[in-house]
Amino acid sequence: xxxxxxxxxxxxxxxxxxxxxxxRFHQHLDPPGAERMQFDVDVxxxxxxxxxxxxxxxxxxxxxxxxxxxxxxxxxxxxxxxTKATFLRPPGTRKWLYPLLARRxxxxxxxxxAAYFERVSPAD
Numbered sequence: 001x002x003x004x005x006x007x008x009x010x011x012x013x014x015x016x017x018x019x020x021x022x023x024r025f026h027q028h029l030d031p032p033g034a035e036r037m038q039f040d041v042d043v044x045x046x047x048x049x050x051x052x053x054x055x056x057x058x059x060x061x062x063x064x065x066x067x068x069x070x071x072x073x074x075x076x077x078x079x080x081x082x083t084k085a086t087f088l089r090p091p092g093t094r095k096w097l098y099p100l101l102a103r104r105x106x107x108x109x110x111x112x113x114a115a116y117f118e119r120v121s122p123a124d
């Protein structure tokens with residue numbers, strides 16, 4: 001819902017989000033000055049807590065272990081995402097591009113998510 005780069009999501013194994021659930025999503029990236037890259041990402045949920053989730057995402061470029069934690073913060077919540085990426089092949093001369101692109105994408109995703117929660121939060 002809040003990641004505009006994801007075009008479709010298919011549940012592969014399991015019937016709800018729980019440890020072991022597997023799904024695949026079709027994603028695109030638009031690197032500055034380059035052609036749109038489209039690819040599939042296989043995802044497996046590794047851990048699920050009351051306020052956190054950890055999953056592993058594998059695509060043709062890399063494997064990423066991602067954790068997302070939500071914690072109370074004043075009158076709202078703080079979302080912390082940690083991503084550890086391992087490239088499947090050396091990124092070559094564009095190795096500087098991934099962190100910049102990822103930072104831009106994540107920043108926009110979290111802004112969109114915050115705006116969504118502002119719209120759906122109950123009034124005081």
